[in-house]
Amino acid sequence: MKRARLIYNPTSGREQIRKSLAYVLERLETAGYETSAHATTGEGCAKRAAEKAAKNGYDLVIAAGGDGTIFEVINGLAHLKERPMIGLIPAGTTNDFARALGIPKDIEKACDVLCGDHIEPIDIGKVNDKYFINIAAAGALTELTYEVPSKMKTMVGQLAYYIKGLEMLPQIKPTFVRIEYDGKLFEGDIMMFLVSNTNSVGGFEKLAPDASLQDGMFDFIIVKKTSFPEFLTLAGLALRGEHLNHSKVLYVQANRIKVFVEDEDMKLNLDGEHGGKLPAEFVNLYQHFQMLTPKERKNKH
Numbered sequence: 001m002k003r004a005r006l007i008y009n010p011t012s013g014r015e016q017i018r019k020s021l022a023y024v025l026e027r028l029e030t031a032g033y034e035t036s037a038h039a040t041t042g043e044g045c046a047k048r049a050a051e052k053a054a055k056n057g058y059d060l061v062i063a064a065g066g067d068g069t070i071f072e073v074i075n076g077l078a079h080l081k082e083r084p085m086i087g088l089i090p091a092g093t094t095n096d097f098a099r100a101l102g103i104p105k106d107i108e109k110a111c112d113v114l115c116g117d118h119i120e121p122i123d124i125g126k127v128n129d130k131y132f133i134n135i136a137a138a139g140a141l142t143e144l145t146y147e148v149p150s151k152m153k154t155m156v157g158q159l160a161y162y163i164k165g166l167e168m169l170p171q172i173k174p175t176f177v178r179i180e181y182d183g184k185l186f187e188g189d190i191m192m193f194l195v196s197n198t199n200s201v202g203g204f205e206k207l208a209p210d211a212s213l214q215d216g217m218f219d220f221i222i223v224k225k226t227s228f229p230e231f232l233t234l235a236g237l238a239l240r241g242e243h244l245n246h247s248k249v250l251y252v253q254a255n256r257i258k259v260f261v262e263d264e265d266m267k268l269n270l271d272g273e274h275g276g277k278l279p280a281e282f283v284n285l286y287q288h289f290q291m292l293t294p295k296e297r298k299n300k301h
């Protein structure tokens with residue numbers, strides 16, 4: 001019999017997963033999985049639970065929560081030789097990764113995907129000794145994701161990011177970097193850079209429109225030094241997906257990226273979580289996981 005381990009964050013998003021737990025377990029059991037569930041208790045818990053589930057021989061590990069929970073689950077599994085299949089129930093605030101895969105937010109529909117048989121190989125990113133599935137970023141505004149208090153997210157959802165973003169705008173400053181990507185070199189002052197594995201980032205669905213989860217490549221975006229009003233203009237263009245041809249934007253695809261910084265304080269953000277400091281080397285791990293996805297998923301390349 002196949003065995004599934006449901007790892008859920010009872011506090012993520014508006015806490016709906018907690019209320020639907022019995023339903024999810026029933027659906028999985030009906031689909032033929034012997035199922036057990038683990039509620040996370042705080043930082044690192046989902047990571048440890050995922051690693052333990054893999055070592056205990058589970059066939060399927062389901063991450064139910066926001067991007068933070070998926071990030072931890074991936075980090076608990078990615079270094080293992082024998083990796084279980086992964087499923088998702090998007091129950092967080094932004095759910096970038098699930099959105100990129102077209103996995104519905106509706107729990108019943110998400111269960112349809114989990115109980116289906118559509119499996120796809122998925123790339124992930126490795127940076128130094130950590131892994132990410134959605135995006136790695138550093139520079140202006142990228143710390144936004146953890147500046148937003150979780151209570152605020154529960155209350156007003158996505159809006160919380162915009163409110164906090166406006167508050168942080170005055171802190172924006174450029175940093176000098178040296179970046180090697182697939183044998184090429186970039187040197188100069190930048191506002192921020194994004195190493196993206198998917199095309200859905202922070203609710204900006206058109207940030208990296210060509211990103212594919214199965215091609216072994218990152219979409220790499222550098223925003224060069226701009227004035228403050230120019231940065232605002234760019235942010236507006238990014239909402240509509242019209243930023244990539246802007247003269248201050250470098251947009252390429254790369255498998256391996258090395259970033260050196262002058263400002264040692266420039267920190268990395270991995271899937272919205274703290275990711276340590278730079279310098280860093282990013283490597284795209286080609287089709288590293290098998291994942292349950294919708295049959296007709298959008299954004300498929």
Ligand SMILES: Nc1ncnc2c1ncn2[C@@H]1O[C@H](COP(=O)(O)OP(=O)(O)OP(=O)(O)O)[C@@H](O)[C@H]1O
Nearest residue numbers: 012013040041042043065066067068092093094095
């Ligand atoms: N029982 C818990 N109580 C408080 N915090 C928890 C608990 N379990 C996990 N966490 C924390 O929740 C964070 C992950 O949140 P998650 O991403 O699942 O939801 P979210 O923040 O609502 O959504 P999103 O990341 O999509 O914005 C992790 O940092 C983890 O440490």
